[in-house]
Amino acid sequence: MGKKIRMESFSFTDREGEEKGPVKTMSRRAVLVLSLLCLFSATALAQLSSVGLLPTPPPPLSSPPIVGVNRFIVRDPAGLASIQNVCVVLGCNVSGGLDGSLGQLFLVTTPLFVDPSAFLGFLRSQPAVANAELDALLHVRQASGATPPPGLYDKSPVSYFGATVWNGYVSQPAAQIINLPLTQSTFSVTGSGIVAVIDTGVDPTNPVLSSVLVSGYDFTRNLQGGSERGDVTQSSMAVLDQTQPILVNQSSMAVLDQNTATMLQNPSYAAFGHGTMVSGIIHLVAPTAQIMPLKAFAADGSGYTSDVLRAIYYAVQNGANILSMSFSFPTYSQEMMRAARFANRKGVIAVASAGNDGSANWVYPAGYVNLVMGIASTANDDTRSSFSNYGEDYIWVAAPGEGIITTYPFGTYAAGWGTSFSAPFVAAGAALLRSVQPNLNEQMAAQALSHAKWISPDLGNGRVDLFQAVTACRASGTCN
Structure with missing residues (x-):
């Protein structure tokens, strides 16, 4: 028997x-x-045998990015040894940590033949695992541009805080609308602290930005620096003429020669320059604040949730005071919310774009209300931009987001459309407020910035007015 x-x-x-x-x-x-x-099928089991069940130690930060696998974000409060033991049981690999020195959040991978939904269930069933979610692939969501703003043709050189810039950049309508010149001259505020720009990277050779950049990181390649110049072939991307603004992607027009513009119109460069443009807006508003470039998105606008998480924890643990996040994704992530809460508890101010769907749909991280300020876009006539998301309980304030003139790689300038270019006005506004209150936190910044120009309930507290915000902050002494 x-x-x-x-x-x-x-x-x-x-x-x-x-x-x-x-x-x-x-x-x-x-x-x-x-x-x-x-x-697994019989074939899959043979493959599993070939790759081995035992996990390998997390690779050093200099290792190549993880590709060709299923990716999971896993929280194990007991740390690395514990999650490695879990992977001994489940046949996964611990590819690296995501939360810096905290050592509780990890990127876990499996071969592609493993059913990710089923495996996620196995992960969540483990007593040691506090949370597990798929490592979603995100995209920088952009709006569509129209015609070049007149200021993009105004190349008259002017001096701006130690750099020679185009007059069209410093004198653009958006700066006047938010009362930037009046605020700077009346209160002698030019910004302080470090603004971490989580984006596609920044061109470190840009003459307007180079003096205010601090050390950053490229999470897409696991390299120091945070530059987006590595996304293009340098020899073929030289700006030759700078004769006219040319549409380089759906949300941006840059002053480039035709050959360079044609190459950048390739979908693989759909978001190239985005981070440099965001940084230029921050520098316009808060020219003495420093900028930390954190590259979590590729030139095509794609990026993993895990890299955004790494960027947030890196920023907080490396001295950033403000997070500028000009990206959005449609699904809620518990770990992204935890990261936002971690930043909040450490006194870091978080600002995010509200999305460009032209709807009342919530996107994230702007949707983590009370932890992150969600920013909508307005036109120059103080109406809501047609592409901007909206919602009374969702939007904190709005800022100009149409035809915004700003810096671009190769030392030139561009104009952008989208809530991506509204959010940095508010992030930089928080840096201005730090000139008044060095211990500024999220609650204090939000309260001061709520003193805005009322437009409609759909745009929260209204369109940002830096003069009102700084006045309120100075009057209270604590910005509350």
């Missing part, structure tokens, strides 16, 4: 028919291993 097996406990009978009695109850680990094996 053969063996008879039950899942809770089992006994067996030998070939001679003698009952050998109960054997020790099957462990939870063994049950999970057997269940996991049932997940």
Whole structure:
């Protein structure tokens, strides 16, 4: 007679028919291993054998990015050794940490033949795992531009805080609308602290920005620096003529020669320059604040949730005071919310674009209200931009976001459309407020910035007015 097996406990009978009695109850680990094996086909099992079940230690930060695998974000409060033990059971690999020195959040991977939904269930069933979610691939969501603003043709050189810039940049309508010149001259505020720009990177050679950049990081390549110049072939991207503004993607027009513009119109460069443009707006508003470039998105605008998480934790743990996040994604992430809460508890101010769907839909991280200020876009006539998301309980304030003139890679300038270019006005506004209150936090900044020009309930507290915000902050002494 053969063996008879039950899942809770089992006994067996030998070939001679003698009952050998109960054997020790099957462990939870063994049950999970057997269940996991049932997940794979015979072919998949052969592949699993070839790759090995045992995890390898997390790679150093200089290692190449992880590709060609299923990716999961996993929280294990007990740390690295514990999550590695989980992977011994489940046949996964711990590819690296995501939360810096905290050591509780990890990127876990499996071969592509593993069903990610089923595997996510196995992860969540582990007692050591506090949370697990798929590592979603995000995209910088942009709006569509129209005609070049007149200021993009105004190349008259003017001096602006130690750099020679185009007059069209410093004198553009958006600066006047938010009362920037009046605020700077009346209160002698020019910004302080470090603004972390989580984006596509920044061109470190840009003559307007180079003096205010601090050390950053490229999470898409695991390299120091945070430059987006590595996304293009340098020899083929030289700006030759700078004769006219040319549409380089759906949301930006840059002053480039035709050959360069044609190459940048390739979809693989759909978001190239985005981070340099965001940084230029921050520098316009808060020219003495420093900028930390954190590259979490590729030139095509794609990026993983895990890289955004790494960027947030890196920024907070490396001295950033403000997070500028000009991106959005449609689904809620518990770990992204945890990262925003971590920043908030450390006194870091977080600002994010509200999205360009022209709807009342919430997107994230702007949707983490009370932790992040969500920013909508307005036209120069103080009406809501047609592309801007909106909502009374969702939007904190709005800012100009149409035809915004700003810096671009290769030392030139561009104009952009979208809430991506509204958010940095507010992030930089917080840097201005730090000139008044160095201990500024999210609550204090939000309260001061709520003193805005009322437009409609859909735009929260209204269109940002820096003069009103700084006045309120100075009057209270604490910005509350």
